[in-house]
Amino acid sequence: MGSKTDIRGDKKENGHAKQGENSVRLQRKITLSNGVAIIVGTIIGSGIFVSPTGVYSGTKSVGLSIVIWCLSGLFSTLGALCYAELGTAVTRSGGDFAYIYVAFGPLGAFLMLWISLLIIRPTTQAIVAITFAEYAAKPFFPECRPPENAIRLLAAVCLCLLTAINCLSVRWAMRIQSVFTAAKLFALVAIIIAGVYHLATGHTENFHNAFDGNYEVTEIALSCYSGLFAFGGWNFLNFVTEELQDPYRNLPRAIWIALPTVTGVYVLANVAYFAVLSGVEIESSPAVALSFGVKMFGSLTWLVPVFVALSTFGGVNGILFTSSRLFQTGSQEGHLPDLFSFIHVKRSTPVPSLIFTCLTSLAMLLISDVYVLINYYGQILWLSTAASISGMLWLRHKQPDLPRPIRVNTLIPVLFLAACVFLILFPIPTQPWNTVIGAAITLSGIPVYYACVKWKNKPESYHKFLRNTTTFVQNLMEVTYPEATQMLSQS
Template sequence: MTMGSSTEIKSTNPSDGSIGGVKLKRKITLLNGVALIIGTIIGSGIFVSPTGVYSATKSVGVSLIIWCLSGAFSTLGALCYAELGTSITRSGGDYAYIYVAFGPLAAFLMLWVSILIIRPTTQTIVALTFADYAAKPFFPECDPPAYAIRLLAAVCLCLLTAVNCLSVRWAMRIQDVFTAAKLLALVIIILTGLYSLIMGNTHNYDKAFRGNFDLTDIALGFYSGLFAFGGWNFLNFVTEELQDPYRNLPRAIWIALPMVTSVYVLANVAYFAVLSGIEMESSPAVAVAFGAKMFGSFNSLVPVFVALSTFGGVNGILFTSSRLFLTGSQEGHLPEFFSYIHAERMTPVPSLIFTCLSSLALLFVKDVYTLINYYGQILWFSVAASVAGMLYLRYKEPNMPRPIRVNTIIPILFLIACMFLVLFPIPRQPLYTLIGILITLSGVPVYYSFIKWDILPDKSKKKLEMATKVLQSIMYVVPPETEQTLHS
């Protein structure tokens, strides 16, 4: 599935070392990697999800346990991905691992769902959340106009796409700065809450373990907690650009996941020190309710902090999504043009623009949030498939280099938890499950028609080649040199 051959653009970038030596560069440091994981995980979740966790359990103690276990679960998954990312060093994350383990069709279906729903929906929702909170200080007495929120979300997406097109280092600096800003915001919340506890405001912790212990409701609490940890595997999508990935990938995981878990648990301790259960349930954004009680006239700063957090989250999702589509293109599962990179800046401009446009298109969807219901199970299934693939490759290719090899009990426990997350919602939301399956399976005829059998007429292929050459000249992009392919 290609869009034509390249024109004669040559790289003149001195950093390449030679004319025409064009490929993604290893510019992501250990600090950048830690910031990418933390910055992608900490979006709007910790400012919103505590309400969902508490509403499900009605218990302060059980809520805190769920937050701890959600962090532990994410860490187990990240450890499995450390083995995957150091044994299969291509960028692309789940797509690359499923490809190597189970073949091109399974990988394409994962890519298909990512293109249609998962990636653009996630980016759009985080961008809308950013816009909502960024506009809030200007509309203190009412909700911001819907058109203003969507326009601001579009500006956010376009601005960050432009930065990512111009420079990987600039994109990583944005990630570092906004990660620091969101950590600062959470530290302020934590210290304020702990001060309240020290001053004797502990009544919300009385009878902390009285509440709702129904298994169904506790599971729903885990959904809210795990939503806030989403993004723990995103560094695996850019391993080709990570410096010394064999050392820095596991290091970044060991630094980032315990840090995020600690911050999340302490933030919830702070929330419960200030807010009662009724106040927690009645507030869609718990951080805003917390700020209203504790910061007085400075309460308007809380939406700003949430906006900063989500802005960095959009940047991380945009950065990793483009690498997923680039890797899919290199394997022939997307038009060849999406694998091209800028001849001088070494950034994947076409895949970045495609990622941005697909998210902008969803801004016209009336209720984009409903799309979350269709991909939650598919997302966890793809994660489970990646970890199952890791176990299968241990059997299929026992001599594959594995700089990191986790204890077998870790992926087994993780797979059990993943399958629970996949199977549990089926009785409660069978329609969403059915739609998610149909969207996934709709990729099968696409795969066989345009990739396996390549039924596209020659006349159409020539038109695509011409379009590719025109776009290539406009964007000044070329096919990259690749050290390996997934099917090699």
């Protein structure tokens, strides 16, 4: 009956892909360079400026710390290659949600969406925005920490400003991503050059007996957590594949350019840190980049918090951009209200989804200690990643004829999946309550799924309320349903 939609997202008529000339849909405006900027800009947030402390604290070894940074980059690259296969086989935006849906069905996908909606995305955006505000205000409060209320207000301004820009134009959002990615790379290159110069002038004392340290498995694992935290965001381009130009070529290209670049920059930055700062100084520093700047840049130390602020500002933009696409895809599958799938009739931006993402992040700013939420979702985040990789292996068995422009060696997803399982299980003995609370929050989505998604015979008053609300939002924001949208449930 009529046209059908294939798993790649193209509307087909008479065997040929066809798109209406005047259809309202997300446009493929993300170029290869934009894709690289999304990955690099999202990964490089505040992690490289603060995480070296966590990596070194566990190992007490300069050499082993650098090895862990290399392994963290390699691990992230292996995961990104697996996601390249997933992203070119299931070309819907939505990342993990789309892959879990196609492989395991709607309930598992909804639980992933539920935890992302409730905690992961708004908390991550709030924390990065708070980090931006702290560093942006630091030059005005050189002797003390900026006032808490001022930090949260500035974080709110950051979120609202970037939401407005993302609502107005995809191109402007990508320009911001590209500019601020360049700024953060410039800052790291400056740190690397200063550190290498310091090393070249004979200051090698911190590298004597570099591999002496603590080699307990537990401590090494904790150090790996800090390293992997700094690489978070390596799979974010998969959340916007519908807007990526020529995704079959540009998705893997962006990964091959971005991940080695970030890994190289991170390793060299740590060499620079260790060239200037002793192990004791790194271990006692809450922000390694600031301690580095005080010793190397003198009166120009104020530039360090400025560049960290630029780095985190770009990070907020990347997270906001991809989060809105996740919620939009969830809405298109009926897991969220219809209005979250709407896009602007002229600008082709998911305005309702962007505004919702912003509001949930602003709500997180009201929590006195938003950082405590990280402990509850760390394992769940790796669980969703493991589910996606398991889904990739399952789809190879379940749908062997599914077009796969990229197919990685089976050993890669198997090794990556084994590492994910370790990251999920390892914290349970030491943090059992965090595991219980995280699992409880996730499983609380099951009754919500059956009440709001699975239950079809809802009262007429409920449907009337939704229709009236949807009509009001459409008129207010000038948004409508996107045409030619692939449905995962038809896959």
